[in-house]
Amino acid sequence: MTAAREVDTPRGPARVTLHRAGSPRGLLLLGHGAGGGVDAPDLVTATAAATAAGFDVGLVEQPYRVSGRRAPAPAGHLDEAWLAVVAAVRPCHDGPLVVGGRSSGARVACRTATTAGATAVLCLAFPLHPPGRPERTRAPELEAAGVPVLVVQGRSDRFGVPGDGPDRRVVLLDGDHGLKKQHDLLGSAVGEWLATLTR
Secondary structure (H helix, E strand, O other), X not given: OEEEEEEXXXXXXXXXXXXXXXXXXXXXXXXXXXXXXXOOHHHHHHHHHHHHOOEEEEEEEOHHHHOOOOOOOOHHHHHHHHHHHHHHHHHHOOOOEEEEEEOHHHHHHHHHHHHHOOOEEEEEOOOOOOOOOOOOOOHHHHHOOOOOEEEEEEOOOOOOOOOOEOOXXXXXEOOOOXXXXXXXXXXXXXXXXXXXOOO
């Protein structure tokens, strides 16, 4: 069962499409990439795996996308809108809160995880650095999440490939930043990881 609602944020209305699990044990909120939407193939697979694992899933569209813009808002605006969505949706759900997203959405989730009160972060195609610019690393965002992190990454991602770390597990799939291959493995990794959070 799915339901969509708009959430007022300081940066304009965001949209949350909620996919409900049969007997929810937690909530997973997922954001989209900078130029994409919540219909990205990896987000669709992660949503199916999470609901099967007993998590309600909220797919969050940032205000700039809801208003029809393609160019992403500044990081601070994204974080502000995201936290407003968390504050609006979280009280309606019991169990652990997991935040995450693909690419830019994963960065937002990592930057705000502690403030949001998240139990864990799911990163799909975390953009470790701009293509060809490894010196401009975004590793500090990933490392500052402050909670357990699962990263699912394409082996040939031109945005870089994070490594395992304290409280961070990295699952590598064939392919690039689009994560369009091996969705069976992506779904299994997400579902099994989420199940460990409710044991």
